[in-house]
Amino acid sequence: MKIAIIDKPFAPWQILSEYQQTLKSGCYGGTAVFVGTMRDFNEENEVRGMTLEHYPGMTEKHLEQICLDAIDRWNLVDALIIHRTGDLSPNDPIVLVAAWSAHRKEAFEACRFMIEDLKHTAPFWKKEKTNKGARWVEKNTPY
């Protein structure tokens, strides 16, 4: 299990490649991954940058709990969450969620659960720099 909050750009596929080498070979048949990436538009405005604030301490605690819940509920081989903070540019990865399981159903369901739980409960806040000025994002899309 791995969780991390990173305040510099990160490379999701490289993190997965490296982390997976630490897993026991031959025991997982399905890996489901979600990567959230910063877009250059949102609600019809051009977005030039973003600042991601979080609640240090509570964030780590929450991400850890999400991984533990997913591992427990879907009997996963392993789970990982990486989340970006600080100043982001369009195309920067924001979040990486991964679930390793014996079968695909569990991997997909766990991965989806982890990103939904994170979006609804983990204490992060986005402030966008748009062509109309800076604005706090008020809510996430529900699903």
Place this chain on the structure above:
Amino acid sequence: MKIAIIDKPFAPWQILSEYQQTLKSGCYGGTAVFVGTMRDFNEENEVRGMTLEHYPGMTEKHLEQICLDAIDRWNLVDALIIHRTGDLSPNDPIVLVAAWSAHRKEAFEACRFMIEDLKHTAPFWKKEKTNKGARWVEKNTPY
């Protein structure tokens, strides 16, 4: 869009990293990925190796159609399917499916659709080498 049938081991995360650089920056917010990996056990038997046969021509046609259907139905930014054939060892990646979309819901649903459609319709056949001898896999898990 990219589909490929590869008869040698491939590195899913490296393929994603390279392919994603060809996509237009800033237009996708969600990427959902599934990787199927060869396990060293199945139905209580130890599995030492696997041969993946396919129907050359029909396979490519089918994988292409699955990508096109997913892009059309979920309005994806892009989609990719890579499938292994030939002689595999435990821990070898078998299949890589990826969907890039503006939002996470579409990415997840499209990715899940692609792997389910592939498993139900793409003409591949697995023959496992187990501790009890070689056997054709008779059917996939339904979901």
Place this chain on the structure above:
Amino acid sequence: MAITVKFFASLSEQLGMREVLVESKDRLTVEEIWEQVTGNREIPAKILIAINMEYARYDDHVSDNDEVAFFPPVTGG
């Protein structure tokens, strides 16, 4: 009429054939092609059929130069 017939995976092993060229004066259905090639062997349950790489049915008719394939349930991914 010349038809290329292909068999895959366990079915190919059971029949001991991978590819057969069928010649016929009549326009045949998939089922008639199966009977001609296998010597009226019973069709195993769950066998899938493709004509020119598209899924098809036993009562579909086959045209000159078509490729007909018989194979067991697919198990990729």
Place this chain on the structure above:
Amino acid sequence: MAITVKFFASLSEQLGMREVLVESKDRLTVEEIWEQVTGNREIPAKILIAINMEYARYDDHVSDNDEVAFFPPVTGG
């Protein structure tokens, strides 16, 4: 009783505060802490609360050395 109070994101900007140390002789609820720190300002709709980094409610009581946080709906991921 000493309580650390934290505000985040838009709420922190609106109030012009990030962190306040509250001293009190009585055992307070989250709501009473809010009133004391903001000078009875109305609580904005949808504000979330955490006590010691766990989600909590306005009528929960706070203990000595607790950390209470107020923040707007989360928008990570």
